[in-house]
Amino acid sequence: MKDDEYERVKQILGRRPTSAELAIYSVMWSEHCSYKSSKVHLRQFADKAPQTDALLVGMGENAGVVDVGQGWAVTFKVESHNHPSYVEPYQGAATGVGGIVRDIISMGARPVAVMDSLRFGPADAPDTNRVLPGVVAGIGGYGNSLGLPNIGGEVVFDPCYLQNPLVNALCVGVLKHEDIKRATAPGPGNQVILFGAGTGPDGIGGASVLASATFDEASAQKRPSVQVGDPFMEKLLIECCLELFAEDLVVGIQDLGAAGVSCATTELAAAGTGGMHVDLDRVPLRDPTLRPEEILMSESQERMMAVVEPDRVARFLEICARWEVPATVIGEVTDTGRLVMTWRGEVIVDIPPGTAADEGPVYERPYAPPADLEQIRADTPGRLARPSNADELRRTVLWLAGSPNLASKTWVTSQYDRYVRGNTVLAMPEDAGVLRITEPSAATGGVPxxxxxxxxxxxxxxxxxxxxxxxDPYAGAQLALSEAYRNVAVTGARPLAVTNCLNFGSPEDPGVMWQFAQAVEGLADACLRLGIPVTGGNVSFYNQTGSAAINPTPVIGVLGVHDDVRRRLSMAFAAENTTLVLLGQTREEFGGSEWAHVVYGHLGGLPPLVDLQAEAALASVISSAVLDGLLAAAHDLSDGGLSQALVESCLRGGLGCRVTLPGDPFTTLFSESVARAVVAVRPGGESRLAALCEAAGVQATQLGVIGGDSLTVEGLFSIPLSELREAHEHLIPSYAG
Incomplete structure (x- = not known):
């Protein structure tokens, strides 16, 4: 806490704060909890939010909720656990999964799947070899133990993430409209119950502190600040909460994540009647030597806080006991407007809860473009030598297919259970994860x-x-949204809502703050144009070592709806003699491309042109084509361009293809122009698809047919699928040990 922030606390209280009060304000006013550097920019998501009837709960709650039809709602959110995952890869990643799952529980939903977006330093760096296996094992170990399928995500390598890995975890849950819960503590006399795991020293100064400072050489000594997870307790907590919800025993609920008891009590009280009395002596402890400040700051996992009417407390505790989930009444809701806490008979906290939960400092930090930006943009990939003959083109296809970012991630995804619960329809390496929504059965533990x-x-x-x-951070955020939107659309779904995790360097650096402001504005503008709201998300600052910040990395999650998942499209080329058609316009666009990155280690120029109108048109064409039964497969074009899309679809389906390239082969194969997809058209559907494309203004170019055991580009080269598979699948296991 800075000196001026401390002085403000003294002004609020009219006195010097106690050590316990200072603990509350220090964690609640941290960057991670208060969003003090980002609030002024994040307001755009609300100000520019498109009007949509599907949005049931928006920003400000633990997670957004959207209507998906037939009385069902879906809640989803993505959050970061970056710094803890560097310090202790297994537990940092595992508790990142656990934390986002509890956000979904607190909305009244059953968690049904998780996803993750991972970024590491160079694939062959020793530190990557330390962090990558631990992170993957932590995600798999926790998610698999909960019985939640991991249905998608990404794994990216870049030197900028060395010592600053990004571990962004998403969870999605389903519920009925009438079952939505809120983080609020209404009704004086209602009881405050802490239930779940005991409170221990693990996690003290955890996410709220680690995520609010840059790394230095001492970061590896911060292992005690990383939470320790118990997925089996969390599984019990899930089932216990759902039974409590089913009997309508809860009037308000909050998970204990960053800032622990401090966060849960202040936020519940501030959003409710306005007051709460808590007896800290009643908090179940795993370590009886913990001081009040440590109890308040502990981020021990698998804990929830509920507000329950007095005459329902007995039944609440009975259900918790049946699930072997410890539960203790630790306080009571009041109408005093004060959060009062006692310890051994002495009042140690007496504050207005809203001042900690909602009235933290707000900084309008100075920002300006990074000093090297114009130089980087001027260094265009046009100066790089391109493949000049068929052999060089062939070699480039193989280089890209086997490069760290584009190579098969089977070594990673095979450690995750993708099909547990039986509702997974599509999972990685598909463009998007697809789930069937079914009515859970209490008799089968939630399994349909x-x-x-x-x-x-x-x-x-x-x-x-x-x-x-x-x-270009403004365009970069829009391009991330475009790709996620397109990935959902090519499965045949209608994109409906957005969540985000905004990963940046230090907000105290004007260059980083400019990148952040531009990215937020770009994302807000794009969501308005596409007509899909941002339902919530997370900001992760201070992702840098010393003065070296990561590349600005907005990670965007898009949720879409399938009226009939039986019509979903896979990326796999699995039907012989179907016609391949390229949808969308290809331009010569190589700024920031995988080709420039893989072959030359180059980053310069401008990224591909954003075309949101074209994205919407492409989505509408594919949606109509799916309804008409015209398509056998579809795959979006993004990193690596058409070349990589063909490689992935051929290997996924086990069939080759023969294509003829229009125009310049290099540009057609490797450009990363947006709003494009390659589709396999069922026999007899070609003319109908052409009519749909013409009506929507989407360019359609016939490429060739599916069949054989090679990827063949007529007149240039042919690569057997066996050779492609060897290039595509051997790299990651060789680096991951």
Whole structure:
């Protein structure tokens, strides 16, 4: 806490704060909890939010909630656990999953799937070899133990993330409209119950502190600040909460994540009647030597706080006992407008809760473009030598297919259970994860009975590109949204809502703050144009070592709806003699491209041109084509361009293809122009697809046909699928040990 912030606390209280009060304000006013450097910019998401009937709960709650039809709602959110995952990779990543799952529980929903967006330093760096296996094991170990399928995400390598890995975790849950819960403490006399795991020293000064400072050489000594997770307790907590919700025993609920008891009590009280009395002596402790300040700041995992009417407390505690979830009444809601806490008979906290929860400092930090930006933009990829013959083109296809960012991530995803619960329709390496929504059965522990069948479903994608955002953060955020939007659309779903995790360097650096302001404005403007709201998200600052910041990395999650998941599209080329058609316009665009990055280690120029109108038109064409049954497969074009899309679809389906390239082969193969997809058209559907494209203004170019055991570019080269597979699949296991 800075000196002026401390002086403000003294002004609020009219006295010197106690050590316990100072603990509350220090964590609640941290960058991680208060958003003090980002609030002034994040307001754009609300100010520019498109009007949509689907949005049931927007920003400001633990997670957004949207209507997906048939009385169902979906809640989803993505958050970061970056610094803890560098300090202690396994527990940092594991508790990142646990924390985002509890956000979903607190909305009244059953968690049904997780995703993750991961970024590391160079694939062959020793530190990556330390961090990557631990992070992947932590995500898999926690998510698999909860019985939640991991249905998608991304793994990216870049030197800028060395010593600053990004671990962004998303969770999605389903619920009925009438079951939505809120983080509020209404009704004087209602009881405050802390339930779940005991409170220990792990996590003291955890996410709220680690995420509010840059790294230095001492960061590796901060292991005690990283929380320790117990996924089996969290699984019990999930089922216990759902039974409590089913009996309508809860009037308000909040998970304990960053800032622990400090956050839960201040936020619940501030959003409710306005007051609360808490006896800290009643908090169950795993370590009886903890001081009050440590109890308040502990970020021990698997804990929830509920507000319960007095005559329902007994039943609440009975259900918790049946699930073997410890539960203790620690306080009571009041109408005093004060949060009062006692310890051994002495009042140690007496504050207006809103001043800690909602009235933290707000900084309008100075910002200006980074000093090197114009130089980087002027260094265009046009100066780089391009493949000049068929052999060089062939070699480039193989280089890209086997490069760290584009190579198969099977080594990673095979450690995650993608199909547990039986509702996964599509999962990685598909463009988006797709889930069927079914009515859970209490008798089967939430697993749908085999007799229950539903056609309603959702699609989710999580995407980002730090290189694009480094060149132009306004466009970079829009390009991340475009790709996630397109990934959802090519499965046949209608994009509906957005969440985000904004990963940046220090907000005290004017260059970083400019990048952040530009990215937020770009994302808000793009969501307004596409007509999809931002439902919530997370800001992660101070992702840098010393003065070296990561590339600005907005990670965007898009949720879409399938009216009938049986019609979903896979990326796999699996039907012989179907026609391949390239949808969208290809331009010569290589700024920030994988080709420039892989072959030359180059970053310069401008990223691809954003075309949101074209994205919407492409989505509408694919949606109509799916309804008409015209398509057998679809795959979006993004990193690596058409070349990589063909490689991935051929390998996914086990069939090759023969294509003829229009125009310059290099540009057609490797350009990363947006709003494009390659689709496989069922026999007889070509003319109908052409009519749909013409009506929507989408360019359609026939490329060739699916079949054979090679990727063949007529007149240039042919690559057997066996050779492609070897290039695509061997790299990551060799680096990950």
């Amino acid at each position: 009975p085999e007799a229950v069948e539903s056609s309603l479903g959702i699609a989710l994608s999580l995407d980002g590109n730090g290189r694009y955002a480094r060149l």
